[in-house]
Amino acid sequence: MTRGSLSFRLGLSAAIILLAFLGLAGVTVEKAFDEAARKAMEERLQAHIYALLATFEIDPYGQVRMNDQRLDNRFSIPGSGLYGFVFMQGQPLWRSGSALGVQIPYVALGSGRRRLLFRQQEPGLWILYYGVVWETERGHPIPLVLAVAEDAASLSRQIADFRQTLWSWLGGSGIFLLITQVLILRWSLKPLRTIAADLEAIEASKKRRLAGPYPKELGRLATNLNILLESERAHLERYRNTLADLAHSLKTPLAVLTGMGQSTQLPEPAQQTLSEQLERMQHLVDYQLKKAAAQGSHGTLTPIAVLPVLERIRSSLDKIHREKAVVCRLAGKGDTHCFLDEGDLYEIAGNLLDNAYKWCRRRINVRVDVHPQAGRRHPDLYIRIEDDGPGIPESLRREVLKRGIRADQSTHGHGIGLAVVNELVTLHRGRLVYYQSPLGGAGWEVCIPSPE
Amino acid sequence: MRVLIVEDETQLGGQLRDFFTAKGFAVDTAGTAKEGLYFATEYPLDVAIIDLGLPDFSGLELIGQMREKGRDLPILILTARDRWQEKVEGLEAGADDYLVKPFHYEELWARINALIRRAAGKAHPVLRHGPVSLDTTAQTVRLHDNPVELTAFEYKVLEYLMLHPGKVISKSELTEHLYDQDFERDSNVLEVFIGRLRKKLDPEGTLHPIETLRGRGYRWSLPQDP
Numbered sequence: 001m002t003r004g005s006l007s008f009r010l011g012l013s014a015a016i017i018l019l020a021f022l023g024l025a026g027v028t029v030e031k032a033f034d035e036a037a038r039k040a041m042e043e044r045l046q047a048h049i050y051a052l053l054a055t056f057e058i059d060p061y062g063q064v065r066m067n068d069q070r071l072d073n074r075f076s077i078p079g080s081g082l083y084g085f086v087f088m089q090g091q092p093l094w095r096s097g098s099a100l101g102v103q104i105p106y107v108a109l110g111s112g113r114r115r116l117l118f119r120q121q122e123p124g125l126w127i128l129y130y131g132v133v134w135e136t137e138r139g140h141p142i143p144l145v146l147a148v149a150e151d152a153a154s155l156s157r158q159i160a161d162f163r164q165t166l167w168s169w170l171g172g173s174g175i176f177l178l179i180t181q182v183l184i185l186r187w188s189l190k191p192l193r194t195i196a197a198d199l200e201a202i203e204a205s206k207k208r209r210l211a212g213p214y215p216k217e218l219g220r221l222a223t224n225l226n227i228l229l230e231s232e233r234a235h236l237e238r239y240r241n242t243l244a245d246l247a248h249s250l251k252t253p254l255a256v257l258t259g260m261g262q263s264t265q266l267p268e269p270a271q272q273t274l275s276e277q278l279e280r281m282q283h284l285v286d287y288q289l290k291k292a293a294a295q296g297s298h299g300t301l302t303p304i305a306v307l308p309v310l311e312r313i314r315s316s317l318d319k320i321h322r323e324k325a326v327v328c329r330l331a332g333k334g335d336t337h338c339f340l341d342e343g344d345l346y347e348i349a350g351n352l353l354d355n356a357y358k359w360c361r362r363r364i365n366v367r368v369d370v371h372p373q374a375g376r377r378h379p380d381l382y383i384r385i386e387d388d389g390p391g392i393p394e395s396l397r398r399e400v401l402k403r404g405i406r407a408d409q410s411t412h413g414h415g416i417g418l419a420v421v422n423e424l425v426t427l428h429r430g431r432l433v434y435y436q437s438p439l440g441g442a443g444w445e446v447c448i449p450s451p452e
Numbered sequence: 453m454r455v456l457i458v459e460d461e462t463q464l465g466g467q468l469r470d471f472f473t474a475k476g477f478a479v480d481t482a483g484t485a486k487e488g489l490y491f492a493t494e495y496p497l498d499v500a501i502i503d504l505g506l507p508d509f510s511g512l513e514l515i516g517q518m519r520e521k522g523r524d525l526p527i528l529i530l531t532a533r534d535r536w537q538e539k540v541e542g543l544e545a546g547a548d549d550y551l552v553k554p555f556h557y558e559e560l561w562a563r564i565n566a567l568i569r570r571a572a573g574k575a576h577p578v579l580r581h582g583p584v585s586l587d588t589t590a591q592t593v594r595l596h597d598n599p600v601e602l603t604a605f606e607y608k609v610l611e612y613l614m615l616h617p618g619k620v621i622s623k624s625e626l627t628e629h630l631y632d633q634d635f636e637r638d639s640n641v642l643e644v645f646i647g648r649l650r651k652k653l654d655p656e657g658t659l660h661p662i663e664t665l666r667g668r669g670y671r672w673s674l675p676q677d678p
Contacts, residue, residue, distance in 0.1 A: 248505075251532035252461045255554035259467040262557050282554050286534065313536065316543040320550070322570060343537050350536030 006192070007185050014181050022174045026166060033162050041155055042116050045128035048072065048148040049114075052084050056146075058136060064094035074098060081151030083125075088144050102149070109145050124152035191215050195222065202229065247289040254282055290347070290420045303337035304345055306368050306381065313350050314366075317357045326357055332368030338381045338448060344424050351417035352385045352444050359389035363439055378450035385444050386437030397434050421446070453568060453608060454478040454629045456500040458488035458514065459530070460507050468501065471557055475591070476604035478631050483507075485514040492518045496628045497525050499567055501560075504531040504542065512545045519546040526567035530555070565589055572615035579614050581674035584653060584661060586614050593653075600652050605630065609645050610653075613662060613672040622669035646670060 055067040064086055074080040075096040083104075084096035090106050102125075107115055109131030119125040127149040134142045191214050201207040209229060210222040260266075261274040307330065314328050338345065356364045365386045370379035392400060401422040418432075425432045430448040437443030455477045459465040462483065469479045480495060482488040485506040492500065492514075500518075504511035515527055526549075529542045534552040542550055548570070549563050565577065565588050577589045585594045591607055593600045602610065608630050613621065623642055646662060653661050663671045 248532040251553040252464055256461070256463045256467060258554045259464070259471070259557060278554070289534070312540045312544065316540045319543050319548060323566070343535055346536040346540065350539065 007189055010185055010189075011182060014185075015178055018174060018177055018181070022170050026170045029166055030163060033166075034159060037155060037159055037162075038116075041126055041150065042128060045116070045126065045148045045150060046114070046130070048082070048084065049128060049130045049146050052086070052146055052148065053132065056086070056134075058134060058142065060137070066094065066096075071096075081154065083149040085147040085149070086144055087147065088142060093144070099149075104147060104149055107145065107147075111143065118152065119149075124156070125149040126152050126155065191218050199225075244289060247285045250281075250285050254278060254285070258282075287419070290423075303339060304342050305334075306336045306338050306345065306383070307332055307334055309342070309345050310349055310353075310366060310368065310383075313346065313353050317353055321357045324357070324360075325362070326360060326364060327362055328353075328357075328364040328366065330366045330368075332366075333370075336368050336370055336381070337378075339378065339450060340428060340448060344428070348421050348424050348446060349383065349385075351421045352383075352446070355417060356385050356387040356389075356442070360387035360441060361389060363388045365437075365439060373450065376450050380450055381446075381448040383446045383448075385446075386439050387441040387443075388437070388439035389441035391436065391440070391442045392434060401432070453498045453612065454480070454496060455564070456480045456482065456488065456491050456495070456497045456502075458482045458485065458500065458502045458506065458511065460484065460503060460505070471560075474604075475561070476608040476630075478629065485509045485511065488514055489517055492523050492525075493521055496625065497523075498571070498629060499564055500525055500527045501530050501564070502527055502547070504529060504533055504538075512542060515542070515546045526571045528560075528563060528567060530560070562589060568615070580677040581614060581617065581661070581672070582677070583659070584614075584674060586611060595653055602649075602652065606645050606649055606652075609642070610649055613670060617672045617674070617676055620665055620669050620671050625669070 051071055052066075055070045057065040057067075059065055071084075072082060074082040075084050075098050078098050078100045080098045082096075083099035083102050084094075085092060085099060085104060086094040087106050090108065092106075095102075104119065104125065104127055105117075107117065107129045109115060109129055111131050111133040114128060114130045117127045117129065119127060127147055130146045132144050132146060134144050136142060195210065195214060195218055198207060198210050202209070209226045212219070212222055214222050258275070258278050261271055261278055266274065310330055310332075314330060318326065318328070340348075353364070353366070365384075367382075367384045367386075369382040369384075371382060372379040400418045422432050425446055425448065428448050430446060433445045433447075435443040435445060453476075455472050457465055457468045457472070457479060459468065459481070460483050465481045465483065469481050472479045480491045480497070482491055485508050488500075488502065488506075491497070502511045502514060506514065511529065511531070515529075518525075518527070527547045528549045528551060529539075529547045530551050530553060531538075531542070532553045539550045548567055551560060551563060569577065569588055577587060579586045579588065583596045585597075587593075588611065591611075593602055593607065593610065609626065612626060612629055626642060646664075650662055653659065659674070661672065661674050663673045665671060
């Protein structure tokens, strides 16, 4: 996942939103819980105060009497965490048995008023004060402040427990959601990866169009891309046809000029120049034409049976070279297929066999083999063409593969046959290798690797 | 020899006509396949040169139709299309050879000669019949290894006879193969040529290479060397 990629952007923003949401939710829940816990505690303290009030009595001597049995027994255990106090006019009038050594500040309150305080100093205490006016038996009103304090530790512990539970759940679900999100992201971006792979396949000429199926949102993109590809292909086709038409239509005027150049009406030097220049033009036209045709037909997925093509070429060449009575033997398995464009296969085999027919004395051997390659669906194709002619001298072997060089200056021909074969074979990532044929003459090995 | 040229490019057609006329051929030129088919069916042709890209229908179809009509004369395709697949298709349609434009006239000449010889069952460019040898490529004749000077028409008559040894060839067949359709056909001229040939090839009157069969025609009587 690189920076700036779609999945990075989507993943990052979703993660930020998720974390912010979970954080806010956590804080809100925590606050609400705090509030609720405080409320609950206040109510509890209030209940204790009512309980105190219910058991409270002042005897005629002004002494407080508390019926301890009716109270929560924590009031009587020292250090239990629950303490009760009664103040009269700022002076402590009574304290519970548990409140031994516990001091709380006095807060003056009117009758019926109450106030919750938190005492910071150790031990932290939550204190609820409640003001009442106590009427004695004689009808004397006595203003009192009752206070119940509870150790804050239990509340804090409760809150801390809750907080821990809350955050671990939130964290857990956060991680779960993040993972889910990554998976969803991968799943929903999968069509994009598919379309990218399909485009790569098109580029490598393994496919002709985006076949899908793609989700609806990408469907239109794929359709448009297909239209673009199609028009691009049509454009290329038109361009190639135009080029071919141009080259072909140049050939007839060239033939006319060549004919004129060979007539004796021109002076010798002019004739020489004319024929040289015409020859050059002719080579250029031929070469570019063949190259254009070759490049256009690069890559096909339709398998072509190799032997029938070789047989057709052989019978054509037999016809042309009938007097020579060449014995051309063709060996190979009948079901050998290759993934070249048919025209390219004709061009490669035709040029090589044509040379063999021109140069052989009597015999030509052609062998078609396949060598399976590990990890590839189709085997590599090998075509070997051997003749019993004079062969190609060492010094010329590299030259003949270059454009426009003709080793056989004496024989008429365009002299670009081997160069075209070489070009075509290279275009298909193959090799063209010369070797000494067992028949004594030239041997050419063409290797065409399978696609993929 | 009578050649048919089917080529829609008039300039090239004219050039070819001039070339073959200069070589002593009778030349018929057609600009369309239909016209070509007419010539092929109506005239006794020895060889045809056919362009593939013709205005009415393709040269391949023309060749196919000619073969269907039983015309077995040698056909050379002369075309700008140079892909091997096209060559194979052309040859499979019934053509005997294939030459790509632009071409050298020497090459066209060599190939046409080879086709004519092949049609006559002679593979070698030099025909040897006893003391007479005729080189179809160089268009020269030798008698006992001495060159014999012949005019173009004398040569053509001799070549035709020697390509069909032992066969009776009527005057009309000879004229048809040697003259254009618009040429004045005068059998007396032919007799003059035959007379001159006899003098040049058989000055002593011992060889009798050309027999006259009254009312039937002529026959080349020297056997071909093995």
